[in-house]
Amino acid sequence: MPELPEVEVVRAGLAPAVTGARISAVDVLDERSLKRHDAAAGAFESLVTGARIEAAVRRGKFLWLPIEADAAPGPRAIVGHLGMSGQLLLRTPDHPGDDRHARIRLHVEHPLHGELRIDFVDQRIFGSMAVDPMVPTADGAIAGFSGDVTGAWATTIPSQVAHIARDPLDPAFDDGAFLAALGRRASGVKRALLDQGLVSGIGNIYADEALWAAKLHPEQPGATIARRRAAELLAAVRAVLHRALAEGGTSFDAQYVNVNGASGYFAHSLSAYGRTGRPCPRCGTPIVREPFMNRSSHRCPRCQRLRMPRPAA
Numbered sequence: 001m002p003e004l005p006e007v008e009v010v011r012a013g014l015a016p017a018v019t020g021a022r023i024s025a026v027d028v029l030d031e032r033s034l035k036r037h038d039a040a041a042g043a044f045e046s047l048v049t050g051a052r053i054e055a056a057v058r059r060g061k062f063l064w065l066p067i068e069a070d071a072a073p074g075p076r077a078i079v080g081h082l083g084m085s086g087q088l089l090l091r092t093p094d095h096p097g098d099d100r101h102a103r104i105r106l107h108v109e110h111p112l113h114g115e116l117r118i119d120f121v122d123q124r125i126f127g128s129m130a131v132d133p134m135v136p137t138a139d140g141a142i143a144g145f146s147g148d149v150t151g152a153w154a155t156t157i158p159s160q161v162a163h164i165a166r167d168p169l170d171p172a173f174d175d176g177a178f179l180a181a182l183g184r185r186a187s188g189v190k191r192a193l194l195d196q197g198l199v200s201g202i203g204n205i206y207a208d209e210a211l212w213a214a215k216l217h218p219e220q221p222g223a224t225i226a227r228r229r230a231a232e233l234l235a236a237v238r239a240v241l242h243r244a245l246a247e248g249g250t251s252f253d254a255q256y257v258n259v260n261g262a263s264g265y266f267a268h269s270l271s272a273y274g275r276t277g278r279p280c281p282r283c284g285t286p287i288v289r290e291p292f293m294n295r296s297s298h299r300c301p302r303c304q305r306l307r308m309p310r311p312a313a
């Protein structure tokens with residue numbers, strides 16, 4: 001599943017091509033990709049045709065395009081979630097339209113770049129697009145990362161995304177609140193990292209990588225981690241996410257690509273995830289793979305030991 005770095009790579013690729021563009025036409029090729037769209041508010045096509053896209057914004061794994069449209073009264077956004085296999089691909093208007101996994105096409109006209117096409121391609125149909133009303137952010141701060149904070153949309157967020165916590169790369173992320181909440185958790189630290197009500201965008205790959213870097217066992221209860229160690233973990237999360245961004249995200253197969261169809265290269269830099277049986281880059285002990293919440297955790301059994309506090313005498 002695409003995680004924060006992969007979605008940010010897509011957002012950054014879309015932003016210059018769509019900001020200020022007008023949607024001239026829409027092709028809905030598969031209604032299943034509109035499963036999160038509220039049809040009672042109006043048909044997806046009629047709400048977005050003619051709309052002007054104001055930005056490309058991301059929080060965690062969610063991506064949205066604030067729009068200005070007569071057909072959609074009040075602040076609205078096109079919300080995209082890539083699910084397990086979703087892709088947003090920039091195309092020229094004459095690009096062949098025979099991709100059998102294409103679900104939705106947005107035809108846009110940009111004042112500088114001319115005519116373009118955005119194809120939402122989703123092999124497994126777990127992703128979606130929807131038009132959603134925007135609501136004010138709870139803290140009044142900028143809703144997500146866009147590279148531009150000048151629009152009136154900046155402190156509003158789609159209602160479908162409002163429950164998602166900020167991600168660690170968000171300038172408004174509250175380190176103190178995160179560390180305090182983690183310190184109250186009786187559950188394992190990896191569960192906390194994957195809880196989007198606490199922190200968003202990390203996902204299984206980057207949780208494993210950050211826990212390896214911080215030398216923490218995935219099942220180490222949050223309440224048993226000293227605040228200093230928890231702060232080191234948060235720093236490790238940020239470092240891993242930044243490195244993944246620099247390498248274009250992680251691609252294990254053709255289901256994650258950027259807007260131009262290119263794969264990311266961070267898979268070559270992984271220290272724990274997907275390295276079962278290979279030596280730990282730090283100590284040489286073979287990495288193990290263990291069941292975790294219907295997926296897997298990867299860790300070094302020597303560097304990442306489960307350490308429980310000693311009972312009081």
